[in-house]
Amino acid sequence: MKESQGLDPNFLDLSARLGNDPLQVQGAGGNTSIKTGKVMWIKASGKELSNSKDENIFVKIDLDAAKAETYGNGDGSCKDTIIDPSIKLRPSIETTFHAILDWPVVTHTHSVVTLVHAISPEGLAAAESKLEGLPYAIVSYVKPGLPLTRLILEAANPETQILVLKNHGLICCGETVLAVSNLIAEVEKRLAMPERRKSPVNPSPSIVPGYTMSDESWISKDPKALKIVRAGSYYPDHVVFLGPSLTENPTAGRVAFLVENEGIYLKSDSTKSQKAMLRCLSDILLRLPSEWNPEPIGACAEAELMNWDAEKYRQSLDSVK
Ligand SMILES: [Zn+2]
Structure with missing residues (x-):
């Protein structure tokens, strides 16, 4: 040290x-x-x-x-x-x-x-x-x-x-x-908030080469969590490291994508920050009371973060780990 x-x-x-x-x-x-x-x-x-x-x-x-x-x-x-x-x-x-x-x-x-x-x-x-x-x-x-x-x-x-x-x-x-x-x-x-138990997920082979089913896949089978995730993104680092929201289109290129009732797939070579951001989303949703209604930051705020040079610099330092 x-x-x-x-x-x-x-x-x-x-x-x-x-x-x-x-x-x-x-x-x-x-x-x-x-x-x-x-x-x-x-x-x-x-x-x-x-x-x-x-x-x-x-x-x-x-x-x-x-x-x-x-x-x-x-x-x-x-x-x-x-x-x-x-x-x-x-x-x-x-x-x-x-x-x-x-x-x-x-x-x-x-x-x-x-x-x-x-x-x-x-x-x-x-x-x-x-x-x-x-x-x-x-x-x-x-x-x-x-x-x-x-x-x-x-x-x-x-x-x-x-x-x-x-x-x-x-x-x-x-x-x-x-x-x-x-x-x-x-x-x-x-x-402090109590953490709900995740519903179990059956690992299944990846449907797109180069992607792996993530530990956060429970979200794809939970109607309330799914609704929240589909509505947008909720804090800046999600947008910076995972992109706006979570795409449901299993296309190569995106860090992660979601398939309803099946799982969330993460790029197999995703970085430490990208993995950590997906886990953060799951950690939040597991503690969110069902009667609270999260408000996404919105498309304009997402675009502002995606096009910001200072964040491009931070993304460029986020090397594969
Ligand atoms: Zn901050």
Whole structure:
């Protein structure tokens, strides 16, 4: 193990723990940051939090310059705020909100129990009562990057330490790594949802060469889950790594496709992030109460994500594993 980049080992531990928990972070999603003086260390775009202790996945940026990008001084990517110009990595797409949240430690996850609540009006109402007494705010859905940072600025006050991002995930902030770790545990405890049992799936030979039936195939036999999946996609990383919704046309080229009453087929050479995103969908649906009505992000939001250069960069780093 390498004490990467001289960063606080507790911060690296927390980052790795979040990255290794599929109920917190899936593949290259999620990001963490730590500030010292005028400097912020933030996860690099496309890197995986699970590698926090084994690889140099964090980049050092100029905190004031990143804050200034929020207010129009730059394109919001924070590419030019990296202090060492020889570093070829880009800071996370979500760097600006890490910069403007005035706390030394900030974590952003795609927590499954948060997503269960954050994709429907009924779930959000339940989350509001479950989080009562904690310094939280709810943020509407908007494309990640600068638009999201601007909504966070509107929703948060200097005391806010928990942000539930509608159709996206969770942000927790605090003075120390331990405080943030405890806060995440508290939010997870309050939002915990029982997991239904999956209906069994009979593995069958692939109907298209190069595809394998996935563990998430139960969705194709569950009328409620099927209806939800057919209605669209519910959070950005699904679109980025699996494409909009799940196609039912068994054509080669797509990462995954669904055949009703039979299964979901995943490309045999799919990447770690693609597999993780399909599992995330299943993990959410297994915890979603039947009376909650999830709202997809919609075709416009999907198109916005598919055509975004910053996401193309992140996809290009998602190598076959
Ligand atoms: Zn995110």
